[in-house]
Structure formats: structure tokens, C-alpha cells
Amino acid sequence: MIRLIGVLIIIVGFALGLDAIGIVMGAGLVTGLVGGMSINDILTTLGGTFVASRYIALFLITLPVIAVLERNGLKQSAANFIAKIKNATPGKVIISYGFVRIILAAFNVSVGGVAGFVRPIVYPMATGSIENEGHKLDEKDADEIKGLASSSENVTWFFGQVLFIAGAGILLVKSTLEPLGYSIDPLQAVKAEIPVAISALVLSSLYTYFKDRKMMKKYTKVSKK
Template sequence: MIKLIGILIILIGFMLKLDTIAVVLVAGIVTGLVGGLGFTEILSTLGQAFIDNRYMTIFLLTLPVIGILERNGLRERAAFLIKKIHSMTAGKVLIIYVLIREVAAALSLRLGGHVQFIRPLILPMAQGAAESKYGELNEEQIEHLKGYSASAENYGNFYGQNIFIASGGVLLIVGTLSELGIEVTPLAVSKAAIPSAIAAFLVATVQYYLLDKKLARLSTNKQTEKEVE
């Protein structure tokens, strides 16, 4: 049981909103120590795994181009385009994005990313759609829009990716089951991912439909406040 202390440290650290990186490091070291590893062994495991997983931080490469495009009015242009389409709502922008993202993920197209797509394209589009409907948005409306826009990327990415036959998730399932003595084909696994992907799209659609209602409600509140003033 004492080996679970790392999980406890993480839970407490996150709850107290302590520095995330320090909390993770402390949890790792303490877990290693109670697990009987030497301090040098802990440092070397930590360092080696950090090097092996550099691919997780490869989005660094996309930062300069996104920054340069933002400097040159990328978001302004996206907002301009969306303002021209009158029937579009913020919710519909996100529904369309989840659909595109899921299909792209299923085809193993990496057509997404919070830094690459949500910040420069989708959020300004959703915001532009909402602004064309409610005028200048208040802080609360923008805050909600940001959260929902980020979620569209995650829904599309997570629930679409396993439909691709050679995705990491599918290969992990095949490999893990094989170690347990069960043989399955990647094709069978990827087909089995389709019902969950459809379900995720439907649930996301309902949520974004409700987002439009929420934006309308928050907007009415703002006007009422103004009248009171």
C-alpha cells in the first residue's frame, strides 16, 4: 500500500494548487524510494524516460509559424470570414469542427491541435459567430467559449483516432491482449471503435447545441444589467 504514496502526493499537490512540475517530481522520487530504488537509479529512470518521450513536446516546432501568422492578422481574418456567414452559430462551428476532426483522426490525418487549430482558427471563428449574433461578448461568455472550443479538439481527436487501423491506441490494444494470450487483429479493433466514435459525436452535438442556449442566456443577463445601470 505504501507504494501508492506517489498518487496521494499528486492528489494533494493538485488540490492545494502547488506547482505542478515540482509535485510530479516529488511524487516520482518518493515513489521510487519507497519502491526500493536507489536515488541514482531514480534520477536515471526519470532522465531516460524524459529523453525517450521528447516526441510529446514536438509541438514546439509549430510555435514560431503560429506566432508569425497571429502577428499578421490570422485570427482577424478568420473572424472576418465567419462574420460573413450569417446562419452560423458558435455551437455549429464547434459541431462541424468535431465532425471534421473525428473523420480526419480516423484517416490518421493530423488536422488538429490546440496550438495549431483551436487558438488561431476555431476559437476566433466561434467567437466571430457569437459576436455577429450578440455584439461584443462579455468576459463570462468568452471564458465559456474558450473551454468549449478546446473540448472540440479533444472529443474529435480522442474518439476518432482508434478507427485508424495503425493508431497508437489500436496497436496498444493488440499488443496488450497478445501478452495476455489473446490474439485480435488491428482491423477488428478499429472497426469496434466506430460505435463509440458515433456516440461521442452525438453527445458533443447536444452539448454545443446547449452552448448556444447558454451564450444567449448570458447575453440577456448582460443587457439586463446594463438597463439596471
């Protein structure tokens, strides 16, 4: 039970509003010592884990790049582009992106995710479809559009990447089940995933469609007035 003291340290630390990095490092150090590890072993484990997960730091690099692009008109360009398409709505933009995204995911093509593509490109296009008609977008609706666009990215990438025969998802399933005595054929696994991915895309699109209809009724009424 005492080995769970690290969890207690994190809870108390965050409750007191202490430095997050210091809390986590302290909890890890205490947990390691209680578990019988030496200082050298603890530092080796922490260092090895950081090196193995260093690709996560790439996310931090994208933030200033996106900020610079937005400052120089990326968001406005995306909104202007969607303004040229008649009868565009946030839902239509997001659903269209979802269909394209799952196809790209099936070939293991990453476009930057929520931070690198959805936030600076898809979201402005979705909101621009309303604002370019002269409507003022409610803050609640803006948050709704953010959520729909982000969920479309997450759903299509999650289920689409498993359609790539050499993707991390298939390899993870194979490496996990084979030691348990289950023989996994990657090609058969991909075939089994196809209807799952299609179902996920359809359900996600339907949810976005009905949310979009409900949202657009408000702005359609404003236009008639």
C-alpha cells in the same frame, strides 16, 4: 508504506508553494532511494523516461509559433472569414469542425490540437460569428465557447483516431489484451468502434447545439431591441 513518501513530498511541496520541478525531482529521487535504487539507476530511469516522452516538448514549441501568428493577424483573419458566412453561430462553427475533425482523425491526420488549431482558428471563428454582428461577447460566454470548442476537439480526436487501423489506440488495445489470451483483429476492432465514434460525435454535437441555442437567445433579444 514508506515508499509512498514521494506523494507526501509532492503534497507538502505544492502546499508550501515551492518550485514545481524541484518538488517532482526531489520526490522521485527520495522514492527511488527508499525503493532500493542507486543514484545511477535513478538517473538512468529519469533520462530514459525523458527521451521516451520527448515528443511532449513539441507542445512547447507550438506556443511561440501561435503567438507570432496571432500577432500578425491570424485571429482576425479567422474572424473575418466567418463573417462572410450568413447565420453562423458559435455552435454551428464548432459542430462543423467536429464533423471534419473526426473524419481527419479516422485517417490519423493531426491538425495541431487545442493549442495548435482550436485556440488560434476555431475559437476566433466561433466568437467572431457573434462579434461581427455588432454584439459584445460576455466573458462567461467566451469561456463557454472555449470549453465547447476544446471538448469537440478532444471527443472527435479520441474516438476518431481509433478508426485508423494502424493507429495507436488500436495497437494499444491489441498489445494489452493479447497477452491476456484475447485475440484481437484490428479490422474487427475498427468496425466495432464505428458506432461508438458516431454516437460520441452525435451526443457532442447535440450538447453543443443546445448550449448554442441557449446562448444565442440572449444576443437575438439584444438585436431585436
